[in-house]
Amino acid sequence: MTTPTTSMRGTWGATLVALGDEDPRTVVLDGDLATSTKADAFAQAHPERFLQMGIAEQNLVGVAVGLATTGLVPWLSSFGVFISHRAVDPIRMLVAQTDANVKIAAAYTGVCFGMAGKSHHDHADLAVMRAMPRMTVLAPGDATECEVFTRWAHEHEGPVYLRLARDAGPDLPPGEVAVGTLRVLRDGPDGALVSTGAQTARTLEAAERLAADGLDLRVVHAPTIKPFDDRRLIELCADQPFVVTVEEHSTYGGLGGMVAEITSAGPRPLPVHRIALEDTWVETGSNDYLLEKYGLSARALAARVARLAGVSE
Template identity: 55%
Template sequence: MTAQRSVWGETLARLSVTDERVIVLDGDLATSTKADTVAKQNPKAFVQVGIAEQNLVGMAFGLATIGYRPWLSTFGVFLTNRALDQIRMLVSQTKVPVRLCAAYSGLLNGSSGKTHQDIEDLAIMRAMPNMTVLAPADEHEARAVTEWAAGFDGPVYIRYARDAVAPVFDADYEFELGAVHTLRRGGDVTLVSTGVQASRVLEAAELLAAAGVDAQVVHLPTLKPLEDARVLAALEGAPIVVSVEEHTEIGGLGGLLAEMFARHDVSTPLRVLGLADAWSESAPNDFLLDKYGLSPERVAERVRALL
């Protein structure tokens, strides 16, 4: 297993050699986000901006207007909170091709605590007009998403996780915007997830199978733009749909499914599993995942309780 941040750094270093428009702007976190891979392999494609996230976005906007394809390297929480006004005014409203790379997303930087954990980023960025919002499931999808975003002519927010998870895709996986992936078939309940939580949900489905519950698992790497027809087709016939996300229950994956169900008058019961409306805390990653009901064991327990 390889961490998404490592795959991102390696892929971007390779892309920067073949495309001189690629430039990485870092917010003094390159050794954590692995943007230092670019700095080491192709120094001319790397700019250290320092702890100045608003300037990070402003510089990226300026570079985009003269033909560069900027990639921003920092923790997700600093993009979606400290630099939100600049993202709104300079990136979203102008539609420039800036890639907002949100490292250390969700709970998987447990020792940093609630100040550095971004559990509301999807709700914030999904509400941003013109913004494409992506959350890859594993190392292979992280590589494919990075390659795809390099050629996309518009603003992109990508949620990358700090720690490695069990892969759900093969090494030859290719990303397609709006694609819906059924990772496991089952007729008792359909579990929908996004980002690295999809790997844990797949493990939870195996635990449910051992308990006699046949769960289908669906992964949505694209949270915006959402292709309703594809999602509805994947969920067709499900007796109950349960969304599971490493994010607040408000405004994320569960919210977008509820909105879609309302748009199309879908009567299938929908339940949302995520973090409750409260701040997270500082603790080891596995402890936090278990406490907030997102470990495979706890997801299986919560689904069984719902059924």
């Protein structure tokens, strides 16, 4: 695996600039965080279609819905926690219930937010957004998927929530990228690891470490949280002795809960072990420190999966 030249947020900003060149309907509304979210690239390229709304996320959503009714395609730009928590009521009432053509770019999600602290960490957004009717929820795993999903969201008619990581990370193996599909990044008969978003790269690295110790695992990447391919997931897990879900999110309501719901209704229910944040607020610290502390680094994850499988790592 190699490190991409841009982060997801950087890729999103550059893709929005290109969409602005191609489609005059493209507008971007920012919550006073453009330099952080990289919406400033669009502001520089298309200042007449960039609206700086300040620290007023609820109003930002309302204005976007109004713009959508005129035929424009508005993109919202802010940190994930301010979108999925502070602005959740107008998103529910104005965007989801009306099926408004509004696109939400939620930056700085998950654990890897560096030194910002618990007020800015967002690890419940997938639970909030996947429970909202009519909301498409996407969690790309690298810059390539981010560009594909940004373009898909722009063309899709209806609300979309796009979960973006702050920092650059390893690229995932090349392969077909499409909304609504699951990707098998590694195959093996000894168990299945199911992951999403930026965490998938660390999950794949953990599987490669375990392979060196004789534990050969299948790694399934789920970049689309909603809609989800239930049938394909059951197929991919049916021949495995156990399933482990891994996510940079709370254990409540995210990928793990969804996989457990799906597999329990399959022809052969399987034990699903969820590795995620265990009912806690995230501390302040470096990304490496936080990933290690919460068992989401490749090293810590490999050790946890090895214990679950009954082998030493």
